[in-house]
Amino acid sequence: MYNVIHVKRVAVLGAGVMGAQIAGHLINAGVDTILFDLPAKEGPANGVVTKAIANLGKLSPSPMAIKGSEGRIVAANYDEHLALLADCDLIIEAIAERMDWKQDLYRKIAPHVSDKAILASNTSGLGINALSDVLPIALRSRFCGVHFFNPPRYMHLAELIPAQSTDPEVLAALETFLVTTMGKGVVIAKDTPNFIGNRIGVFAMLAAMHHTEQFGLGFDTVDGLTGPLIGRPKSATYRTADVVGLDTLAHVVKTMADTLPNDPWHSFFKTPTWLQQLVEKGALGQKAGAGLYTKRGKDIMVLDLKAADYRNSDNAIDPEVLAILKERDPVKKFAALRASSHPQAQFLWAVFRDTYHYSAYHLADIAATARDVDFALRWGYGWSLGPFETWQAAGWQTVADWIADDIRQGKSMANAPLPNWVFDGRNGVHSPLGSYNPTTQVDDARSTNPVYARQRFPDPLLGESFAKGTTLWENDGVRLWHDEGDDIGVISFKTKMHTVNDHVLNGIQEAIRVAESQLRGVVIWQASEPFSAGADLAGALGLLKDNNYDAFEAMVANFQRTSQAIKYASIPVVSAVRGLALGGGCEFQMHSARAVFALESYVGLVEAGVGLLPAGGGLKELALRASERAGANGDVLAELKTAFESVAMAKVSSSAPEAKSLHLARPDDVVVLNAFELLHVAKQQARALAESGYRPPLPARNIRVAGDVGIATFKMMLVNMLEGYFISKHDYDIAVRIATVLSGGNVDRNTVVDEEWLIRLERQHFVELAKTQKTQERIAHMLTNGKPLRN
Incomplete structure (x- = not known):
């Protein structure tokens, strides 16, 4: 039923x-x-x-x-x-x-x-x-x-x-x-107070608070230690408390105290004096403007308990401890933390030790398997690995012996013994067979609920790997693969942040040719976010600095050929997008037969931010779609307004549905809410297109453009922004060129052009902008600082 x-x-x-x-x-x-x-x-x-x-x-x-x-x-x-x-x-x-x-x-x-x-x-x-x-x-x-x-x-x-x-x-x-x-x-989760996520997550915060005082550390130092350096969110411990609300945190701690009277750690389920005092003062954290942190002008200040006042926050981490945390081998890292006499290292070992101790002791009470605990902390608290995963990675038996030794010496927060199963000769709680179930004392495989058949690559636990199919073709930029017996292939990028370079461009074109001869459809999909952060700016800047403009223009032309190859492939090419799809990444999905987006997809043609304009066919597609929406007698210029604003202002959508409203995605593109189902849905879309007798679109030869009237109209908008100092002179020049391409150039209003005309316009204005000093300064600044330059 x-x-x-x-x-x-x-x-x-x-x-x-x-x-x-x-x-x-x-x-x-x-x-x-x-x-x-x-x-x-x-x-x-x-x-x-x-x-x-x-x-x-x-x-x-x-x-x-x-x-x-x-x-x-x-x-x-x-x-x-x-x-x-x-x-x-x-x-x-x-x-x-x-x-x-x-x-x-x-x-x-x-x-x-x-x-x-x-x-x-x-x-x-x-x-x-x-x-x-x-x-x-x-x-x-x-x-x-x-x-x-x-x-x-x-x-x-x-x-x-x-x-x-x-x-x-x-x-x-x-x-x-x-x-x-x-x-x-x-x-x-089992029916126990605070269930899994908050039971372990709040305890980890309480352990950090206890050891903060024990080792005499500042709140900001602890946040520096318990953030990304150990695979936790940037908000770490005390910033998280401020975001959640100190009153809320105090309430959760009180709930633990009231509902877990027999917990061996019960004496630690209490709000520290400083926390109670802040709550009484109304300094509840971010929502109140002050808590453990506050902002004075542009400075972030942190509460100093000794001075009973706020001071500048510096997150000071000792170089010795920083070197330990940068060690890639978790076995060596944990051994060094435990052996170090530095208070910061001792603090971290103590927090890990007590969190592991608590998680193991209560596993049978709160969850069916260790998998549920690790996923709860990863998905609910933003940890990159759950507590059992980090323990297992550091050497299960060695760490277990260290914890037991600390319990015997009275160093741990509670003297409750570790459960017997911890010492039964195991190497951890996750194995190829599944994750440990303390009730049955065997490793349980993942859920058999049919819904998970939709996840070809579910979120992997430590040591888990999922077969990545059979390679049909690959180069240094991309890999074309498929599952045995499946007639829908997958193209995945190999580059960092899935940026687009010559290897990717040439690879996509060749992969499509191979797919056309062996498959019925293909999906562009990445195993991890982002979909694509856009073009490889470093390579482009190198060509510009060498004044190698012929090679630069050839690269742009190759980009455009790749987009057109996606669009006019004889089999459906579907893009499966999640995370960032910027610049060229956005243009690839725009040229796909269909795009399937995860809800959290952040899509944008952002080239203006580095002094350029989209030239991988993105402006051409926006002009084409505006003409199609306007029909034979509608106002093309009116249909271009949203697209122009989104490109000229380098807007990035805050979701996949917003990408549709910005005209960066089509109304019939599909949105899925679970990113782990993205590949499944994209392949189904490709298969459905193939089954319905897919033919690529006919070449667009009747694109009605806004022409000189469109350019003049957009210029009027830009002049007001320039005179109001909302944009710089170079911003103005870039936006005028964007308007020129979108409007089809200096032709009469409602002139009919073809795709090649718009593609040439894109390439011309892109190369001319790239030759300017200000654009090259913007590209260099973005590469160096990761932020756009206003010049």
């Missing part, structure tokens, strides 16, 4: 921060959504909800993939609209973390819930079994916990927590919906 859940409408109960953003992300996923809350005490009854919906449009980063789409959420209140629940297939409760309030609400809604609907509580730690006690027997089998991490649009993790009465088929169906429709990475 529940192998697949057809969710047409969802109700979210509670319009607080999480409830509203869950509703917003459901809209991102194309799900009809009703958002409920209490009736307002004054004004319109739906006032509480309408205010929450309006606030979604003000948040940054935006919870919404399309600006203004929050208006599609239906506002409702519990007094007037409970009857709407009867048409909902899924109901997500997301009110405040009060057991009595949640149970009171369940009693109120139960008579209105469909006999097939699933009810899920988005609780961050309350008992799922206890919550279910007040539900009718018939509804208990369709109830479970689902814990989204904040912010729901961007955080990949969703924890599913079954109650004892939850039907396994219901759980599997909800997992399918979360994975494919909402794009989540799901872990199954």
Whole structure:
């Protein structure tokens, strides 16, 4: 019955921060959504909800993939609209973390819930079994916990927590919906306080706080040590606390203290004095403008407990410790950390040790397998590797012996022994067979839920590898491969950041020729982000500095040939885009028969930022599409306005749907929410095109252009910006050339041109710009500093 859940409408109960953003992300996923809350005490009854919906449009980063789409959420209140629940297939409760309030609400809604609907509580730690006690027997089998991490649009993790009465088929169906429709990475957690992610993640923060004081380190130093250097987010420990809110952190710690009285680490589940004092003062972190950090002018200041005041933040890391952390071999790195007498190294070893100790001790209590723990910390807290993965990489048995030795010497935070399974001769908890299950004491393979068949390359755990198919052809730039028996091939780039150089250009052209003779379709897809950061600027700058303009123009012409080869291939070429698709990367997907985007795709023709204009066919395609939208009698100039602004201002879309609104993607291009399903969907699209008798488009010979009127109109806009000092003179020159190409050159309005005409215009203006000193300065500055230069 529940192998697949057809969710047409969802109700979210509670319009607080999480409830509203869950509703917003459901809209991102194309799900009809009703958002409920209490009736307002004054004004319109739906006032509480309408205010929450309006606030979604003000948040940054935006919870919404399309600006203004929050208006599609239906506002409702519990007094007037409970009857709407009867048409909902899924109901997500997301009110405040009060057991009595949640149970009171369940009693109120139960008579209105469909006999097939699933009810899920988005609780961050309350008992799922206890919550279910007040539900009718018939509804208990369709109830479970689902814990989204904040912010729901961007955080990949969703924890599913079954109650004892939850039907396994219901759980599997909800997992399918979360994975494919909402794009989540799901872990199954046991019904214990704070579940998996927050149980281990908050403990790791508490361990860092304890050892900060023990080793006398500053908050900023600890953030320097516990950030990217050890595979954690830039916000590290204390900046994360400020972002989350110090009051929220204090509440979570108190919840742990209240609900885990028998935990061997219970004495550490308390808010430090300094944290309590900051909360009492209202210095709650980022939302209050001050917490552990504050900003004075342009300076970032950090709280100094000894001085009882803020000082300049410097994240000072001792060179000795920095050298240890840059060691690539994790075995040598951890040995050096433990052996070092430097307080910073001792601090790091202590934090790792106590996090490993806590994770191993509680594994059987909180999760079915070690895989769930590692994924929870990776997807919910942004760790590059989970705690068990880093332990295993550092040498499982050696590290286990060190931890046991520290426990015996009283150095660890608790004297609870490591579980026996840690010492059963294993080399870790992840193996080719699966991940350790402490209940069955065997390694469990990944989930057999059919939804995961859509992930050809799922997020790999330490030591996992997935066969990358059979190579059909490759050079130094790209590899063409396919799975045995599959008639759809894949082109993947080999370059850093998947930038485009001569090897990539020549490789794509040859790979398409090979694919045309052996396959029915091909997908351009990368195993990791980004899709492509654009052209190899270093190589281009080298040619310019050598005044080798003939070779430079030949490179541009080759770029254009590659785009045209993609467009006019005899088999469908589909681009599978996630992350950045900039410059040439954007142009490649524009020329594909179809593009499939992950929701988090950031697409842009950004050449203006380095003093150039798009010349891989991007402007040509924008002019062509404007002509097609205008039709025989429409206003081409009006259709060009958005495209001109997006290119001249080097705009990058904040999502795949926004790329469509910027005309950088087509209305019928596909958007998927789970990036791990991207290749599967792209191959299906290529196969569907092939099955429908795919023919490449006919050469475009009747492109109606805006001509001199278009150029003059765009110039008027630019003159105002130049005179208002919003753009520089060189910005103006670049934008005029962009306008010239988009408008088809200095020809009469509504002149009909062909693709070759526009391609030549692109190449001409690109090369002329590249010869200027200011453009070459911009390219050099970008390569040196990673930021655009205004000159």
